[in-house]
Amino acid sequence: METALFAICPFCRARQDVPEGQATAGVTCAKCHRRFTMRRPEPAQATPATAPVLRFERPHGVFERPTMVERSVQAVTRTNAAPLAATAPAAPAASVAKAAPALAPAADTEEETGPPILAEPDAAEEQAAAAALRSIKSQLAAEPAPCRLPAPKTAKARRIGVMLSKGGVGKTTTAVNLAAGLAGLGKRVLLIDADTQGQCAFALGVAPAKGLAEFVEGSADADTALIEARENLWLLGGGKGLAGLKRLISRKDFGGERTLDDALAALDARFDVIVVDSAPGWDALTVNVLFYVREVLVPVALEAMSLQGFSEFLRSFAAVSRYRPELSLAYIVPTFLDKRVRGPAALAGELAALYPERICPPVRYNAKLSEAPAEGRTIFEFAPRSPGAKDYRALANRVAAGA
Numbered sequence: 596m597e598t599a600l601f602a603i604c605p606f607c608r609a610r611q612d613v614p615e616g617q618a619t620a621g622v623t624c625a626k627c628h629r630r631f632t633m634r635r636p637e638p639a640q641a642t643p644a645t646a647p648v649l650r651f652e653r654p655h656g657v658f659e660r661p662t663m664v665e666r667s668v669q670a671v672t673r674t675n676a677a678p679l680a681a682t683a684p685a686a687p688a689a690s691v692a693k694a695a696p697a698l699a700p701a702a703d704t705e706e707e708t709g710p711p712i713l714a715e716p717d718a719a720e721e722q723a724a725a726a727a728l729r730s731i732k733s734q735l736a737a738e739p740a741p742c743r744l745p746a747p748k749t750a751k752a753r754r755i756g757v758m759l760s761k762g763g764v765g766k767t768t769t770a771v772n773l774a775a776g777l778a779g780l781g782k783r784v785l786l787i788d789a790d791t792q793g794q795c796a797f798a799l800g801v802a803p804a805k806g807l808a809e810f811v812e813g814s815a816d817a818d819t820a821l822i823e824a825r826e827n828l829w830l831l832g833g834g835k836g837l838a839g840l841k842r843l844i845s846r847k848d849f850g851g852e853r854t855l856d857d858a859l860a861a862l863d864a865r866f867d868v869i870v871v872d873s874a875p876g877w878d879a880l881t882v883n884v885l886f887y888v889r890e891v892l893v894p895v896a897l898e899a900m901s902l903q904g905f906s907e908f909l910r911s912f913a914a915v916s917r918y919r920p921e922l923s924l925a926y927i928v929p930t931f932l933d934k935r936v937r938g939p940a941a942l943a944g945e946l947a948a949l950y951p952e953r954i955c956p957p958v959r960y961n962a963k964l965s966e967a968p969a970e971g972r973t974i975f976e977f978a979p980r981s982p983g984a985k986d987y988r989a990l991a992n993r994v995a996a997g998a
């Protein structure tokens with residue numbers, strides 16, 4: 596009979612079948628080519644009810660040795676007097692996931708069920724995550740107290756930049772669905788795409804002829820450059836034309852960093868909220884976005900490289916905010932939470948401990964979120980009852996409340 600074993604790569608989350616003979620060996624992911632290790636649960640451990648002497652239960656098996664992130668979670672939760680598996684080895688597999696209940700949504704999705712998963716991040720991934728967390732903690736320690744929280748609502752439109760230099764962390768997915776969620780709450784929302792990839796238009800199933808570049812350069816007025824993509828939701832599209840805008844900004848002798856702010860200020864009166872989707876990397880346009888928005892929302896994919904990118908971004912953010920004291924790192928949104936792999940939930944817990952006021956409910960890994968753009972629909976239109984829709988609805992509510 597064919598084996599039912601499969602593994603989820605802890606880095607890119609690609610599913611792959613595991614041949615029987617390979618189940619205890621290191622594996623190179625077929626998609627991202629990174630290596631991870633796997634362990635097969637001992638036969639006696641397969642049924643927890645008959646095997647009480649278990650120490651660390653993970654979605655993919657039961658292990659006696661804690662991982663680095665589990666040790667971190669233990670340290671954080673020890674003060675809460677929660678019974679820890681490691682200190683009560685005779686208890687039947689106390690789940691470390693209980694350490695952060697708010698960050699462990701109910702398993703109501705097909706992605707969170709199925710046969711056991713054997714993958715766990717290898718030591719290098721854990722060390723990289725730990726190093727990134729140390730760097731974030733040291734920068735947090737250097738931050739002046741009290742923390743700047745989102746500015747109170749004023750008559751001006753709120754301007755929220757969705758930003759992180761690391762690519763593929765869910766910026767566009769978050770910007771589009773946050774904007775749609777806020778529009779659904781009755782806010783008049785403008786979504787600005789400040790990325791040459793121009794994927795906001797694709798995700799909304801529209802094809803604007805003009806956009807941000809033309810509007811800022813003055814070759815299109817607001818009526819031409821903005822398109823009404825949905826009820827209450829307008830788009831100022833991005834795309835390749837932004838390359839020219841970057842050159843225009845770079846050629847300015849002074850004040851280039853305020854080019855967007857100068858050009859877009861007049862739009863404030865028309866909208867309640869302006870959401871800006873930014874590009875990966877760091878260039879003249881990214882700096883302009885930071886000089887334009889007042890609140891920054893950072894989606895952080897729950898893996899080491901994204902945390903490292905967050906740490907880098909914090910440095911750049913601190914440099915800009917010296918010139919813009921009103922700029923606020925307002926929301927941190929953990930993305931790609933996958934309950935089946937222990938690492939992401941533990942990292943979400945660590946972020947929540949570091950940023951208790953700014954952390955938002957996490958966005959779970961949900962395949963519907965990656966399918967919706969191909970249909971040109973938001974997650975609320977494409978799969979309104981999916982975990983992705985629930986998570987982005989919760990995020991929109993949180994942002995709308997301004998808390």
Ligand SMILES: Nc1ncnc2c1ncn2[C@@H]1O[C@H](COP(=O)(O)OP(=O)(O)OP(=O)(O)O)[C@@H](O)[C@H]1O
Binds near residue numbers: 875960961983
């Ligand atoms: N929670 C999620 N679950 C599953 N897939 C997701 C999720 N969030 C985003 N994706 C998918 O991951 C990919 C990267 O997401 P997205 O384009 O939003 O990232 P990004 O940060 O905007 O990338 P870039 O830096 O290139 O602009 C996309 O294919 C998207 O559909």
Ligand SMILES: [Mg+2]
Binds near residue numbers: 768792794874
């Ligand atoms: Mg993007």
